[in-house]
Amino acid sequence: MQKIDVAVIGATGLVGEAILRGLETSGFPVGELYPLASEQSVGDHVFFNGDTCFVEKATTFDYTKVQLVWSAVNDTLARHIIPIAQSAGCIVIDNSSSYRLDDDVPLVIPEINPEAVFEMSEKKIIANPNCSVIQLLMSISPLVNLGCVNRVIVSTYQSVSGVGRTGINDLIDQSHTVLEDSASAGSTYARKTAFNLLPQIGAFESNGYSSEEMKIYTEACKILNRKDIDFVATAVRVPVFFGHAQSVHVDCSQAVNMDSITSAYQRSPGLTLMSELDYPTPHEHGMTQDDVFLGRLRHDHHTMNSINFWSVCDNLRKGAALNAVQIANLLVERDVLQAAK
Structure with a gap:
C-alpha cells in the first residue's frame, strides 16, 4: 500500500496526541x-511509532x-490555518465546529454515513462531528436503522477534558483549593467545576438552549439526513477528567422488541x-477505550414504544481522534484520497 505523508495541526494538544496514538x-x-502547533511549541517534540518528531x-x-491534514485546534485557529492547507491541495479532516454545517462539507461518522466521504467538494474538507453527537448517534443507530425513531431526549454529562488541558488543570487546582479550604482557584468556565455540575456548555442562544445543545440537534440531523427526528438535549459539564456519559430516552413509532434491539446492539460495530x-x-469505560458502551437498556414505564439507556464514551478517542482516523482510513479504502491527489 502506498504511504501517505500527513500533518497533524495541534499535535501537542489532547486530541492531537490522541490522533497520533490512533495512527x-x-x-x-x-x-x-x-x-504542527503554535509558535510556542516549535522545537518541542512528540513521539510517533518510536521515533522523535x-x-x-x-x-x-x-x-x-x-x-492529508488533521486539524485539532479551536474554531478561530481552524478558520485561519485550514485555508493554507487547502491552497496546497491537501484534504483536511477538521475537528473544530467551523465547517460542520457547511453544505459542501460532509460531516462523517464512518459506522453511520460512510458514503458521505464521496460528497467532499473542491474545499477538500471533511468535518469530524461534535463528541456528544458521535456518542449519541452511535448509541441510537440500531434504532434509527429500524426506521422508527421519532424523538430523542438526551442529557449529557461531559468531562472537563472536552475543553482541553486548561479544563483538566482548572479542575485539579479547584479541587485542591476546596479540599484545603483556601482561596478559590481560577476557572475556564463562568462558574467553578470542582464538586459542582454546570448545565451550560457554550453560550446560551435566544431559544434558551446552549450552543452545545444546538450542535447535537443540528449536526445529528445533518449526519442522518433526517429532519423528522426531534433531538432535545441538556448538556452538563461535570467534575470528571475523561469520558462523557449520556442518559438517553428514545420515542419510537412502534413497539420496540427488547430481544430484537438487544441483538441489533450486539451486532453493531463500535458498540458494547x-x-x-x-x-x-x-x-472504567471512558478512558483508552474505542467503543461506545451502553447499559441499563429498558422500556419506558408506560409504553413499549419508548426505551431508555445510559452510555459512556471516551471523548478524546471515539468522540474525536479515533473517528478522525477512521475517516482517513475510509478515504484510503474507497480510493478517495488517491483520486483527490
Missing part, C-alpha cells in the same frame, strides 16, 4: 508525519509536503452493550 494502531499507511509552526509549514444489570462509567 500508530489503526493501520493507516503513514509515510512522513509532521506534527519535532514540532513545526502550523501557520508557516509548507503543506505541499503532505496529502453490557449485561442487563451492569453499566459503564467514565472511570
